[in-house]
Amino acid sequence: MTRYIRVYIRILKLNIAAMFAYRANFVNSILSSIGWSIVSISAIFLLTSRTSSIFGWSREELLLLVGVYNILNGFFVAFFARNFEKFSRIIHYAQLDSVLLKPADSQFLLSLSIFNIAGLARAMIGIIFTIYIVISLGLSISVGAFIEFVLLLLLSMVIFYSFWFLVLVPVIWFSNLTNLVDFLYVINNMGRYPSEILTSTHNLFLLLFIPLTLMASIPARVLLSKLTIHDLVVYLIIAFGLFFLSRKFYFFALKSYTSASS
Amino acid sequence: MRYAKILFLYFQEGIEQRARNFVYFLLSLFGPLVLILFWRGAHTSGNWNFSAITTYYLFFIIAGALLMAHIEDDVARIDIQEGSLVSYILKPFSYYWTKFFAELPWRVFQGFFGLITLFICIIFFKVHISIATSMFFIIATILSSFLAYILSFSFKMCLGLIALWTTDISGMYQFFDMLAFIFAGYIVPIYLFPHNLQVISYILPFAYMIYFPIAVLQGQLSTQQVLLFLGIQFGWVIIFYAIYTYLWKKGLHQFTGVGQ
Numbered sequence: 001m002t003r004y005i006r007v008y009i010r011i012l013k014l015n016i017a018a019m020f021a022y023r024a025n026f027v028n029s030i031l032s033s034i035g036w037s038i039v040s041i042s043a044i045f046l047l048t049s050r051t052s053s054i055f056g057w058s059r060e061e062l063l064l065l066v067g068v069y070n071i072l073n074g075f076f077v078a079f080f081a082r083n084f085e086k087f088s089r090i091i092h093y094a095q096l097d098s099v100l101l102k103p104a105d106s107q108f109l110l111s112l113s114i115f116n117i118a119g120l121a122r123a124m125i126g127i128i129f130t131i132y133i134v135i136s137l138g139l140s141i142s143v144g145a146f147i148e149f150v151l152l153l154l155l156s157m158v159i160f161y162s163f164w165f166l167v168l169v170p171v172i173w174f175s176n177l178t179n180l181v182d183f184l185y186v187i188n189n190m191g192r193y194p195s196e197i198l199t200s201t202h203n204l205f206l207l208l209f210i211p212l213t214l215m216a217s218i219p220a221r222v223l224l225s226k227l228t229i230h231d232l233v234v235y236l237i238i239a240f241g242l243f244f245l246s247r248k249f250y251f252f253a254l255k256s257y258t259s260a261s262s
Numbered sequence: 263m264r265y266a267k268i269l270f271l272y273f274q275e276g277i278e279q280r281a282r283n284f285v286y287f288l289l290s291l292f293g294p295l296v297l298i299l300f301w302r303g304a305h306t307s308g309n310w311n312f313s314a315i316t317t318y319y320l321f322f323i324i325a326g327a328l329l330m331a332h333i334e335d336d337v338a339r340i341d342i343q344e345g346s347l348v349s350y351i352l353k354p355f356s357y358y359w360t361k362f363f364a365e366l367p368w369r370v371f372q373g374f375f376g377l378i379t380l381f382i383c384i385i386f387f388k389v390h391i392s393i394a395t396s397m398f399f400i401i402a403t404i405l406s407s408f409l410a411y412i413l414s415f416s417f418k419m420c421l422g423l424i425a426l427w428t429t430d431i432s433g434m435y436q437f438f439d440m441l442a443f444i445f446a447g448y449i450v451p452i453y454l455f456p457h458n459l460q461v462i463s464y465i466l467p468f469a470y471m472i473y474f475p476i477a478v479l480q481g482q483l484s485t486q487q488v489l490l491f492l493g494i495q496f497g498w499v500i501i502f503y504a505i506y507t508y509l510w511k512k513g514l515h516q517f518t519g520v521g522q
Contacts, residue, residue, distance in 0.1 A: 028433035032440075039440045043449045047300065050454050055303035179285045186292045197299040206299075 007104060008112060015115040029118035033077065037070045037125040040192060055196035060137050061224060062194070067130035068223075069191045069216035072153060074123025076160050082114040084164050088178040091171045097259045107250055111161070130223075139223055149222045155239045156215040160191075162242035163211055165250065172253040191216045211238055264355065269363040276367040283368065287375040290327040293448060294319035314480065317391050318451050320380050321476045326448075328373030329407060329472055331415040333365045337422025338431045348519035358506060362415060369411065394481030402488050406475040409495045414471040416502035423506065426513035441466070447473035453482055467502070470495040 019026045044066045048059040057065070087110050090096050099106050134141060141149075164184050171177055187209060190198075195213035198206050218235050221227040276283055298319045301312060341347040350357050383389040394400070421438060425431045443449065446468040452460055463469045474491055477483050483491065 025430065025432075028436075032433060032436035035436065035440050039443055042444065046444070046449050046455065047297075049456065050450075051301075051304040053304075054300060174281065176279070176282055177285060179282055179289075183285050183288050183292075186289050189293065190296055193296065193300055194303075196303060197296065200303065201299065 004104070004108060007108075011113055012115055016117070019117060026118070029116065030121045033074070033118040033122040034125060037074070037122045037129075040070060040189075041066055041129060044192065055194050055200065057194050057196075060133060061220075064130065064133045064137065064223060065194065065216050065220045066192050067126050067133055068153075068220045070126025071123050071130060072126075072156050072160065072191065072216055072219075073188065074119045074121070074126055075153075075157060076119070077122060078116050078119030080111060080161055080164070081119065082116045083111050084168055084184070085181050086114060087168055088171045088181055091257075092175045092178050094175075094259050096257060100254075106254075107165075107247065111165070134223060139225075141223060145222055145225070148227075149219050152219040152222060152235070155235060156219060158239045158243050159211045159215055162239075162246040165246040166242065169246070169250050169253045172257050187212060211242060214238070265359055265363050268355070268360055269366060272364045273367040273370075276371045280371070283371045284375065286332075286368070287327050287372040290330075290372060290376065291323050291379060294322045294326070297449070313390050313392065315451070316389055317393075317480060318476060320383055320389065320391070321479060322447065322472065323379055324373055324376035325407075325410075325472045325476055327376040328369050329410045329414055329475070331365050331369065331411065331418045333361055333415060334418040334422040334431065334435060337361065337419060338425035338435075342422070342425040342517065343429060345519040347517060351514075351519075357510065358419060361419065365415060392481075393479050398485065399478055399481060399488070402492065403475050403479040406470075406478055406488075406492060406495060409492070409499055410471050410475050413467060413495065413499050413502060416499060416506055417467060417471070420502055420505050420509055423509040423513050426509070426516045442468045442471070445469055446471055447476070451477070451482075453477070464491065464494070467498040470498055 041063070044059075044062050048054070048062060053059070054062060090099065090110070096106075099109050102109060167184055168180055171180060190209055190212040193213060195210060195217050198210050198213055201207075214235060218227065218231060221231065298316055301315045304312075341350065347357075350360060353360075380391075384391060394403075421431060421435060424434060428434070445452075445463045445466050447463075452463045452469055452473055455463060463473075470491070474495060478488055
């Protein structure tokens with residue numbers, strides 16, 4: 001474990017050095033990251049301008065949801081998103097050999113070798129906006145509730161990561177599907193909406209995406225004092241189940257990996 | 263005839279890359295689909311109804327797939343950054359029209375997937391679709407769709423050509439993507455925007471790339487409005503084609519291709 005921490009610290013140092021080497025790109029990434037968080041908040045303002053509530057969620061509660069989603073998405077972009085973008089290219093250009101041959105867990109190297117600091121800007125906007133909504137809703141958050149909120153955000157990150165990994169692993173078989181990452185960026189947006197948009201459909205295909213709609217709504221429920229023990233248990237099962245499944249699926253898929261002269 | 267050959271070649275590529283094509287279509291599908299699900303739970307207040315909103319987003323799936331060109335990455339990254347532009351310059355074809363006919367099959371395939379989705383919704387989910395039936399509106403829809411594709415294509419070509427100066431256009435691309443996300447009607451139909459935002463939307467070019475043909479087909483606009491907006495749309499086409507011509511002439515002097 002300490003070896004992996006040391007490796008990750010070295011990765012962070014390399015990424016920070018790269019950030020200073022490409023300053024224009026860094027500024028640009030920060031601006032677009034802030035821009036997208038503003039757009040996602042504006043989208044909820046526009047969507048709720050002609051309606052009083054959605055599936056029982058008031059406008060302010062939906063704004064809280066989008067704030068939490070921005071925190072989560074910001075950290076995801078910072079730690080994982082670029083790695084997944086690279087993952088499909090690595091497979092497509094048959095460069096996985098060099099990862100598999102290194103003396104470390106290949107899933108760790110594939111998932112954490114790029115750190116994108118621009119994502120933290122989005123997370124910061126999310127944090128500020130969430131605090132603003134919590135204050136304007138007059139919610140009182142106890143220390144216990146805050147710790148629960150942070151722990152649930154970590155669980156949400158596990159779900160976020162595992163879902164992306166699970167969807168991208170088939171690229172090992174179908175290497176030309178590099179655009180699956182673009183698809184994941186689109187379906188990610190489900191996280192901004194309450195899970196009821198899917199559960200109310202009773203459609204088996206759409207229910208597959210439920211983990212994405214729970215990622216922000218479960219931590220948001222803690223802040224709104226609406227979380228039940230039942231929600232918590234189901235969430236724990238989904239998080240650890242998805243992580244276990246994604247890891248097993250990855251190692252299963254690796255058996256079919258054939259390098260192409262890299 | 264020369265361009266017809268290019269078109270057929272890229273149709274073949276489109277068929278060969280059908281899985282990628284389908285994933286690209288899913289990008290156009292999921293955004294509007296999620297919004298339909300969102301509106302299902304909305305309490306009605308104001309001038310909208312669920313049937314009109316559903317029709318709008320279903321048409322948006324088709325229009326987003328069929329009319330919104332995605333050529334900018336090809337131009338900026340593959341042709342300019344990686345140097346493939348050299349092979350186009352040496353051939354006796356217009357770069358603009360070669361790219362136009364290379365992009366068209368991808369739009370047609372994805373638009374076709376969109377049509378299938380619409381029929382599935384009508385047949386299996388009994389979605390009621392309401393459209394304007396007068397001949398004027400149908401002709402105006404066809405005309406505005408044609409102009410919308412040329413407009414989005416010309417705009418994206420201009421965006422891609424900026425890479426001749428900057429090499430990396432990802433920042434600019436993100437910026438225009440954000441504007442389009444709001445002003446092209448991706449989130450909500452423009453007629454549901456607050457008044458000032460509606461005015462801005464009809465001045466900017468983004469609404470004319472996707473939203474306008476849908477609004478005409480749904481009968482959301484009066485005859486005078488349709489004629490006025492068709493004029494503005496045509497004006498934007500001329501402007502972006504002129505900008506493209508300027509960028510191409512000036513930018514080519516900036517280009518250095520090595521080893522092609």
